Amino acid sequence: MNKAADLTKENSQLKRQLDASTEKLKAKTNYIQQLEEMIKQFQSRQFGSSSEKISPDQLGLGLFNEPEESGKKDDNDQPESTTDVASHTRKKKPRVSIPDVYPREEIIYDLSDAEKYCPHDGTALKHIGHEDHEQLDIIPAQVKVLRHRRLKYACPCCDQHIVTAKKPKQPIEKSIASPGLLAYVAIQKYCDSLPLYRQSQIFTRLGIQLDRTNLANWMVKCGELLQPLLNLMMEQLHQAAVVHMDETVLQVLSESGKTAQSKSYMWVMACNTDKPVTVFHYAPTRAKSVPLALLNSDTKAIVVDGYEGYQGACDQHDIVRIGCWAHARRKFVDVQKIQPKGKTGKADQALTYIQRLYRIEKDVKDLSNDERYRIRQERAKPLIDKIRHWLEKGLPHVPPKSALGKALYYLHNQWDRLIVYLENGAYPIDNNFAENKIRPFVIGRKNWLFSASEAGAKSSANLYSLVETAKANKLNPYDYLKSVFTLLPNAESIEDIEALLRWNIKLV
Numbered sequence: 213m214n215k216a217a218d219l220t221k222e223n224s225q226l227k228r229q230l231d232a233s234t235e236k237l238k239a240k241t242n243y244i245q246q247l248e249e250m251i252k253q254f255q256s257r258q259f260g261s262s263s264e265k266i267s268p269d270q271l272g273l274g275l276f277n278e279p280e281e282s283g284k285k286d287d288n289d290q291p292e293s294t295t296d297v298a299s300h301t302r303k304k305k306p307r308v309s310i311p312d313v314y315p316r317e318e319i320i321y322d323l324s325d326a327e328k329y330c331p332h333d334g335t336a337l338k339h340i341g342h343e344d345h346e347q348l349d350i351i352p353a354q355v356k357v358l359r360h361r362r363l364k365y366a367c368p369c370c371d372q373h374i375v376t377a378k379k380p381k382q383p384i385e386k387s388i389a390s391p392g393l394l395a396y397v398a399i400q401k402y403c404d405s406l407p408l409y410r411q412s413q414i415f416t417r418l419g420i421q422l423d424r425t426n427l428a429n430w431m432v433k434c435g436e437l438l439q440p441l442l443n444l445m446m447e448q449l450h451q452a453a454v455v456h457m458d459e460t461v462l463q464v465l466s467e468s469g470k471t472a473q474s475k476s477y478m479w480v481m482a483c484n485t486d487k488p489v490t491v492f493h494y495a496p497t498r499a500k501s502v503p504l505a506l507l508n509s510d511t512k513a514i515v516v517d518g519y520e521g522y523q524g525a526c527d528q529h530d531i532v533r534i535g536c537w538a539h540a541r542r543k544f545v546d547v548q549k550i551q552p553k554g555k556t557g558k559a560d561q562a563l564t565y566i567q568r569l570y571r572i573e574k575d576v577k578d579l580s581n582d583e584r585y586r587i588r589q590e591r592a593k594p595l596i597d598k599i600r601h602w603l604e605k606g607l608p609h610v611p612p613k614s615a616l617g618k619a620l621y622y623l624h625n626q627w628d629r630l631i632v633y634l635e636n637g638a639y640p641i642d643n644n645f646a647e648n649k650i651r652p653f654v655i656g657r658k659n660w661l662f663s664a665s666e667a668g669a670k671s672s673a674n675l676y677s678l679v680e681t682a683k684a685n686k687l688n689p690y691d692y693l694k695s696v697f698t699l700l701p702n703a704e705s706i707e708d709i710e711a712l713l714r715w716n717i718k719l720v
Contacts, residue, residue, distance in 0.1 A: 310348050355418055358390050381701035384433050391697035394434055397427055399690045402675045405656040428668065435671020437700060440709050442674050445489050445681065448713070450510040452483035453638045454534070456646035457516050459498060460654055463662040464669050467496055478673060480650045481506060487715050488684035490649050492673035494666070500524040507531060515643045518626050535629030538642035541566045543619035550615060558606055558616055562623070565599045573641050581637030588634050596631055649680055685714045695719045
């Protein structure tokens with residue numbers, strides 16, 4: 213009996229050791245898999261395409277078309293049709309036309325006097341018409357000096373009463389920079405992403421010495437000048453039914469209490485209404501205190517990514533938070549990029565489902581909010597329920613720290629926010645609108661790299677706000693900035709500043 217008991221005890225110990233070794237081996241295998249996935253992701257980001265566009269063949273639509281397999285037909289589950297266009301059937305692009313608004317300068321080519329006679333019988337030739345060919349010509353930047361001459365008058369009797377004509381206030385008093393020059397420099401940097409040191413070199417070629425420091429100081433003062441207008445734009449933004457928000461990193465060299473290498477942030481808020489507004493905001497941190505300060509009780513709903521810093525503002529101000537399906541999709545695209553070629557898996561399934569949701573949005577984008585809500589309930593909600601069932605079924609079988617596990621758990625953790633868009637036809641399915649608005653800043657950052665000071669970062673935010681708002685309202689940003697720089701210094705009331713909003717302003 214003692215020998216049998218000892219064998220049983222020994223077997224139990226060996227089994228526990230085997231189970232422990234198996235768990236260690238499983239953990240090491242999972243860790244190795246995570247490292248391999250990280251290497252593949254780094255390689256994909258470094259050498260692969262950054263596009264998230266995927267073809268139906270990549271999605272494996274035929275593998276996961278459940279209604280078709282069960283004999284049921286569902287318009288939501290039909291794969292997108294693709295058409296291969298043969299090269300010989302492609303239409304040629306139309307030739308670039310030159311708009312009629314530009315002035316024409318005629319260069320006339322005539323025959324010599326000897327050529328104006330017929331070589332056969334010597335009869336004088338008769339003019340019967342002409343052939344035209346138009347070219348587009350560019351005149352480099354022209355520089356002129358605006359001399360503000362204030363006339364003075366005096367009483368001829370006593371010479372004691374002297375009056376000098378008044379001059380309108382300037383955006384920067386006692387500066388050589390006119391509103392037009394300031395607008396030109398601002399557009400070059402904040403619209404065309406041209407750093408100030410390159411602009412200084414361009415001015416040098418024109419024979420004008422404008423130091424980069426001077427240009428930077430001008431932009432800081434212009435940004436400060438715009439603050440009253442930005443305050444009104446923020447008020448307008450809060451009145452929108454939905455506000456899109458996003459943030460990206462920014463390096464500020466001289467920032468109190470921080471090293472030059474530390475991260476600061478540029479936040480963007482935008483609304484896609486008949487009066488679109490885009491507002492940038494610099495902050496030295498990404499903490500939840502920033503959304504708390506930017507949002508208020510007037511804000512009805514926001515569309516953001518999964519960053520938890522927004523939740524405090526939503527709770528405090530009773531704001532509806534809408535999740536972003538584009539962020540959820542992006543994580544599955546990253547998984548698909550590192551999976552073995554020719555194989556399909558859960559990432560393909562997820563992308564297939566999400567693709568169908570987007571196909572529905574494409575069908576309803578031009579409809580009214582009520583009609584969009586109705587169709588979403590009919591077509592998108594059943595698909596959402598199917599995705600939820602698929603997620604709950606597959607989640608327990610995937611390591612949480614693997615690339616696929618991270619994508620699935622993101623979808624799981626953000627689920628309640630991701631389905632909010634079904635509740636209102638005015639709610640968008642993703643936050644791509646904000647990402648598109650912040651992209652010009654990201655492109656500019658690649659060129660000018662950093663802001664020298666907090667004042668410069670704040671001014672850059674204000675100038676980006678006006679440029680992007682002008683673009684969103686189909687207005688030439690230069691014309692708008694020049695008009696604002698001309699009129700804003702002379703504004704004396706709230707009504708005067710309101711008249712400078714994009715949809716109210718009369719350009720000068």
